[in-house]
Every structure is written in C-alpha cells, then in structure tokens.
Amino acid sequence: MRKMKSVSSPRGGEVRVGSPLSAVCLCVILMLTSFVMARDVALTAGEVVEKANQAAYYAAKDGLADVAMTITDASGNVRKREFRVLRFTMPNGKDQKFYVYFTSPADVRRMAYLVWKNVDTDDDRWLWLPALSLVKRIAPGDKRSSFVGSDFVYEDVSGRGINEDKHELIEQTEESYVLKSTPRNEAAVEFSYYSIVIDAKTFLPRKAEYYDKNGKLYRRVEAKKVDIIEGHPTVTESVASDLKSGSKTVNKFKNIKYDVGLTERIFSERFLRRPPREAAR
Numbered sequence: 001m002r003k004m005k006s007v008s009s010p011r012g013g014e015v016r017v018g019s020p021l022s023a024v025c026l027c028v029i030l031m032l033t034s035f036v037m038a039r040d041v042a043l044t045a046g047e048v049v050e051k052a053n054q055a056a057y058y059a060a061k062d063g064l065a066d067v068a069m070t071i072t073d074a075s076g077n078v079r080k081r082e083f084r085v086l087r088f089t090m091p092n093g094k095d096q097k098f099y100v101y102f103t104s105p106a107d108v109r110r111m112a113y114l115v116w117k118n119v120d121t122d123d124d125r126w127l128w129l130p131a132l133s134l135v136k137r138i139a140p141g142d143k144r145s146s147f148v149g150s151d152f153v154y155e156d157v158s159g160r161g162i163n164e165d166k167h168e169l170i171e172q173t174e175e176s177y178v179l180k181s182t183p184r185n186e187a188a189v190e191f192s193y194y195s196i197v198i199d200a201k202t203f204l205p206r207k208a209e210y211y212d213k214n215g216k217l218y219r220r221v222e223a224k225k226v227d228i229i230e231g232h233p234t235v236t237e238s239v240a241s242d243l244k245s246g247s248k249t250v251n252k253f254k255n256i257k258y259d260v261g262l263t264e265r266i267f268s269e270r271f272l273r274r275p276p277r278e279a280a281r
Contacts, residue, residue, distance in 0.1 A: 045169040048177045055203040057159045059232040060258035062088045074246030088262045094119040097267035101279035112272045117158045128272035151240035151249035202233035229256045
C-alpha cells in the first residue's frame with residue numbers, strides 16, 4: 001500500500017497528502033486561484049468601449065469599401081445609394097480621416113463627404129454638392145442629422161467619440177457585453193442614453209438602441225452580418241431603423257480592402273471637387 005506523506009495544516013494539525021481532505025483543500029485553492037485570475041482579467045466598461053472602438057474603426061492603417069445603401073420608408077417606397085468609403089488613420093493612431101464618394105443614382109452622383117475625426121476636439125465635416133457647385137461645412141451640432149436622407153446619421157460614418165459619453169457595464173455573458181452609455185452633454189444630442197451590445201470575441205458592436213428624452217426606444221442600429229476580411233472581423237451588412245417613422249436603411253459592404261496604401265493628401269477639401277482615383281474606382 002502506498003505510503004501517504006503528511007504536512008502541517010494552517011491550525012497546526014496534520015493532513016495526509018492523497019487523502020480526501022487534501023483533495024478538498026486542493027480544489028478550494030484552485031477555485032480561489034481561478035476566481036482571482038478571472039477578477040484580474042475582467043474588463044471595465046471603459047476598456048470594453050475602447051476595444052469596441054478599435055475593432056469597429058481602426059482595423060489596419062487604412063481601408064476602403066463599396067457600399068450599397070437601400071432606404072425603405074414606412075409605405076414601402078425604396079431609394080438606393082451607392083458610394084465608396086475611404087479611411088485613413090493618422091500617425092498618432094487616434095485621429096482619422098474619411099472620404100465618401102457617391103457614384104449613383106444621378107441625383108447624388110459625384111457628391112462627396114469628408115470627415116476629419118479629431119479625438120480630442122470636435123470633428124470637421126464637409127459636404128460637396130455638385131449640382132450647386134457648393135462645399136457645405138457641416139456644423140458640429142448637425143452631426144446627429146440624417147446622412148443623405150437615410151436612417152444613419154453623419155456621426156455614424158466616423159463613429160461617436162468614446163469620451164462623449166459615460167459608460168456603465170450592465171451585463172456580461174460569455175457571448176457579449178451590454179453597456180449603457182449616457183451623454184455628458186445632454187443638450188447636444190437627441191437621445192437620453194443608448195444601450196449597446198458588444199461581441200465578447202470580436203469586440204464589434206452588434207446592436208445599439210437609442211432612447212429619447214422620455215425614455216422611449218426610438219432608434220436601433222444593428223450589425224446584421226460579420227465576415228473575416230484579411231484577418232479582420234468586419235461588418236458587411238448593417239441596418240439602421242427609425243422606430244417612430246417606420247423607415248429602415250440597409251448598408252451592404254463589398255470589395256472591402258485593408259492596408260491599400262492610402263495617403264493623407266487625398267483627404268482634403270481640394271479632392272471634394274475632383275475625387276481621387278482611389279474613390280472614383
């Protein structure tokens with residue numbers, strides 16, 4: 001019969017290694033260790049939001065995609081838009097520039113939208129209207145208005161600044177994080193708060209629901225389809241729904257490419273009137 005070794009217990013007694021009591025002690029130690037390790041790696045609400053922001057807007061140094069937009073109103077009337085989006089991340093790794101060039105239909109063809117995303121201050125936005133031969137500066141207060149008549153808003157193109165809201169982690173599962181985000185400047189936006197579901201593996205936001213000043217749900221934005229593109233989890237279909245009017249806008253992304261070698265110079269007002277070849281295909 002195997003001889004058991006004896007060790008001293010914390011109270012001065014003796015515990016035999018290999019005995020049922022020692023097995024229980026070992027299990028307790030392992031459970032406590034696992035608990036401490038899990039607690040140490042748990043993410044705060046701010047860390048989850050930062051990871052989600054990186055996943056959604058900062059994959060690779062630059063990128064482009066073609067977008068087919070379908071706008072359907074409550075009566076079933078449909079309008080379509082097609083455009084290309086270019087994205088460039090500045091050397092500081094925070095500020096970004098976006099260029100959107102419309103190719104169809106005829107009423108929006110050659111229209112262009114330019115964003116300079118400034119993390120530490122207000123973003124700069126311009127819209128080129130070829131029919132009027134006019135460059136329109138979009139004021140910071142208009143960033144929550146409709147983007148080319150769709151259910152998306154201007155701010156959706158480049159993302160909302162993560163420091164503009166206070167974030168609270170309200171639920172966590174193996175599949176997702178659920179946060180409640182409340183604007184720091186309530187007067188600057190039309191919502192009182194929004195909840196957001198973030199995928200626990202990819203950290204891509206999967207659903208955001210916006211509540212008005214009376215606490216009623218009025219807007220929903222969802223990532224309906226996600227694919228791996230060049231190693232990056234990428235939203236390839238998104239939907240914005242206006243729950244008050246009953247309208248809905250679907251964006252389908254194709255020809256997605258990363259690290260294509262875009263340069264900062266094309267993200268300038270000069271190229272609003274004359275699109276760069278990267279945008280005009």
